[in-house]
Amino acid sequence: MKVGYLGPSGSFTHNAALKSFPNEDLLPFANITEVIKSYEEGLVDYAIVPVENSIEGSVHETSDYLFHQADIEAVVEIIQPIKQQLMATDSQKSIEKIFSHPQAIAQGKKFVKENYPDAKIELTASTAYAARFVAQNPNQPYAAIAPDAAAREYGLTVVAKDIQEIEENYTRFWVLGHEAQPIPLTQIDSKISLAFTLPDNLPGALYKALSVFAWRGIDLTKIESRPLKTVLGEYFFIIDFENHKEELVGYALEELSSLGIAYKILGQYDVYRI
Amino acid sequence: MKVGYLGPSGSFTHNAALKSFPNEDLLPFANITEVIKSYEEGLVDYAIVPVENSIEGSVHETSDYLFHQADIEAVVEIIQPIKQQLMATDSQKSIEKIFSHPQAIAQGKKFVKENYPDAKIELTASTAYAARFVAQNPNQPYAAIAPDAAAREYGLTVVAKDIQEIEENYTRFWVLGHEAQPIPLTQIDSKISLAFTLPDNLPGALYKALSVFAWRGIDLTKIESRPLKTVLGEYFFIIDFENHKEELVGYALEELSSLGIAYKILGQYDVYRI
Numbered sequence: 001m002k003v004g005y006l007g008p009s010g011s012f013t014h015n016a017a018l019k020s021f022p023n024e025d026l027l028p029f030a031n032i033t034e035v036i037k038s039y040e041e042g043l044v045d046y047a048i049v050p051v052e053n054s055i056e057g058s059v060h061e062t063s064d065y066l067f068h069q070a071d072i073e074a075v076v077e078i079i080q081p082i083k084q085q086l087m088a089t090d091s092q093k094s095i096e097k098i099f100s101h102p103q104a105i106a107q108g109k110k111f112v113k114e115n116y117p118d119a120k121i122e123l124t125a126s127t128a129y130a131a132r133f134v135a136q137n138p139n140q141p142y143a144a145i146a147p148d149a150a151a152r153e154y155g156l157t158v159v160a161k162d163i164q165e166i167e168e169n170y171t172r173f174w175v176l177g178h179e180a181q182p183i184p185l186t187q188i189d190s191k192i193s194l195a196f197t198l199p200d201n202l203p204g205a206l207y208k209a210l211s212v213f214a215w216r217g218i219d220l221t222k223i224e225s226r227p228l229k230t231v232l233g234e235y236f237f238i239i240d241f242e243n244h245k246e247e248l249v250g251y252a253l254e255e256l257s258s259l260g261i262a263y264k265i266l267g268q269y270d271v272y273r274i
Numbered sequence: 275m276k277v278g279y280l281g282p283s284g285s286f287t288h289n290a291a292l293k294s295f296p297n298e299d300l301l302p303f304a305n306i307t308e309v310i311k312s313y314e315e316g317l318v319d320y321a322i323v324p325v326e327n328s329i330e331g332s333v334h335e336t337s338d339y340l341f342h343q344a345d346i347e348a349v350v351e352i353i354q355p356i357k358q359q360l361m362a363t364d365s366q367k368s369i370e371k372i373f374s375h376p377q378a379i380a381q382g383k384k385f386v387k388e389n390y391p392d393a394k395i396e397l398t399a400s401t402a403y404a405a406r407f408v409a410q411n412p413n414q415p416y417a418a419i420a421p422d423a424a425a426r427e428y429g430l431t432v433v434a435k436d437i438q439e440i441e442e443n444y445t446r447f448w449v450l451g452h453e454a455q456p457i458p459l460t461q462i463d464s465k466i467s468l469a470f471t472l473p474d475n476l477p478g479a480l481y482k483a484l485s486v487f488a489w490r491g492i493d494l495t496k497i498e499s500r501p502l503k504t505v506l507g508e509y510f511f512i513i514d515f516e517n518h519k520e521e522l523v524g525y526a527l528e529e530l531s532s533l534g535i536a537y538k539i540l541g542q543y544d545v546y547r548i
Contacts, residue, residue: 124397
């Protein structure tokens, strides 16, 4: 079986893929859209992408693409703790430039400010790219902020361990596909993610949409608004809720439709923890 | 009077600052946090930062800083149409690398894919930095995606005009300070932005928080959740609502407090359009 993931090798998504599909053929893709497209084009059987980080928030590229374009659903969710390492080549004594993805830079901001106040920060498309670039330029005073897996993958030495600002740092990953798949991890929950738009002619429409769930005691675990990309002030909404009472959830969705609220199910998935 | 803005010269925020404070002393700062700090440290009388784009969504650095750290409020909102230009030095015949801010890159993605499929994309901290960097390297095959103002500021030539994907592209800017200020633009609305957290012991707490406004017919124009940066699944919420019925708004806020919902007013402002 083939599984696409947000690469390159050594990325956090790669680690999530290794832990959930240890015996399958894992293929890296350059960005989130390419990962999802690889599934749509039949190149892979499942596609793994990040969806939310506990500090930086939602990964908009994932939710926007799933809402606007994709015909694919999350069938598994994986929660992974995120730890960031500062790494450089073995011979490197001074660090003048630090490369990483904007989210990892944000997570290591405090450490860098205290320990390398004069270092220049350079943004890269992923933490793993940063590690690879540093490995490819061993004679430059460069370092990268990236996961352990990237240090192993590109032969770098960890200069400072676990530099992330907040200990409680987790990322949610979605396995996209059409059928749930047994995963060798511990299951901790079961959820549904839904995107919906509100009809113009329904005053207090968002409140009514949420009523549908509140009346039935269905717990929302997340709500988010994203621009519809039409005019300023027009949004679609994403809600996550517990899928513990399947019959009640069915009624809630029927009632949403009868209110004239159009929705798209982004995923119905068991949640696992690494 | 001194007004700080998200620089450098030639940025969209610079243009918003010029239009709203045409006769004042405008000072650029390197990032959003520095702009807000310049106000907190008494270096400026007002600070102007972007808060939301109609395509890319909220500017999290602004709302997170205002919620977590700042003691400052939005007193004016400015809505500005965003148009992106591809620009290079006059002598440049080939374009192999395109520099810009991630949001501008996203907005020009389709144009770049169709017209410069082989160009490498390099991310910069702002569109204006991209323009300045391209101007500083006239012998390289470089181009930048940036606003007209940046082409003027750094002497670049617009190679392709209005390359943004969607015509309806607007950004909201906030003028932060302590007192409303007359602005030489057309006023179109009056709003309040509020951030709140929900008490653990209140089932259906988000629903109840929204009820406070829905019952009174106070129209929400936006709702958003942001991670509290504690554990995954803990959020604070930002709502924008129309400030047309001041007495009702007062009662709504009292009721929020009596439900045990802690809130912070991020801004109470008239909205102007460029």
